[in-house]
Amino acid sequence: MESIKCSAFLLLILLIVSQCNEKQEADKEQRVMEVTATAYNSLAAQTIGHPAEAAWGDTLKPGMKTIAVSRDLLDSGLTYRTRVQIEGLPGTYLVLDKMNRRWKRKIDIYMGTSIKDALEWGRREVTIRWVPDDKNKKRP
Numbered sequence: 001m002e003s004i005k006c007s008a009f010l011l012l013i014l015l016i017v018s019q020c021n022e023k024q025e026a027d028k029e030q031r032v033m034e035v036t037a038t039a040y041n042s043l044a045a046q047t048i049g050h051p052a053e054a055a056w057g058d059t060l061k062p063g064m065k066t067i068a069v070s071r072d073l074l075d076s077g078l079t080y081r082t083r084v085q086i087e088g089l090p091g092t093y094l095v096l097d098k099m100n101r102r103w104k105r106k107i108d109i110y111m112g113t114s115i116k117d118a119l120e121w122g123r124r125e126v127t128i129r130w131v132p133d134d135k136n137k138k139r140p
Contacts, residue, residue, distance in 0.1 A: 022031045030131050031077060036087065036106045039118035040068065054097035056080050062112025068097030070106040077132025087127040 042060050052060045053117040062065060067086075069078045072118040078084065082095045086109070100107055107128065 001108060014090050020059040026030075029131060032129050033076065033105075034125055034127050035073070036123060037121075037128075038106070038108050038123050040108045041111055041113050041115055041118055041123040043113060043115070056096065056098075058096045060096065062114070064090075064110060064112075065084045065091055065093045066096040067093045068099045068108040068110070069095055070099045071101050074098070078130060079132070082133060085118070085129045086088050087137055088124075090102040099127075 040046055042062075044051050054060055054066070055068070058066075067084060077085070078095055080095060084093045084095060085092055086107075093109070097108070097110070099106065107126075109121065111121065118137075
């Protein structure tokens with residue numbers, strides 16, 4: 001009976017250590033960056049082509065928590081469908097759009113059709129956090 005208790009205790013210790021190692025690995029993989037954040041809307045005056053169609057072909061709808069990223073950030077792991085936390089905003093945002101090549105180290109937060117919300121947001125420096133994910137679905 002004593003050996004069963006000892007084995008169970010060792011198994012519990014191994015599980016705890018394993019979970020700690022997994023958390024440490026996840027923490028190591030998390031990336032943090034300060035970027036310029038602006039806002040955009042799905043309106044014809046703010047885009048080329050279809051206002052609600054994002055760069056990878058997704059259809060944007062008001063209420064969605066999505067962002068567009070400058071193309072230089074793609075190499076940092078901010079690729080299609082990456083989940084991003086934005087300082088000062090609740091929840092998680094998905095990368096569903098890319099910006100024009102002229103922008104660097106910048107994100108654009110989707111604000112549906114509300115020009116008022118986009119103007120109130122304005123332009124800010126924010127910290128973003130994400131974990132690059134090899135499992136993200138990539139579209140051409």
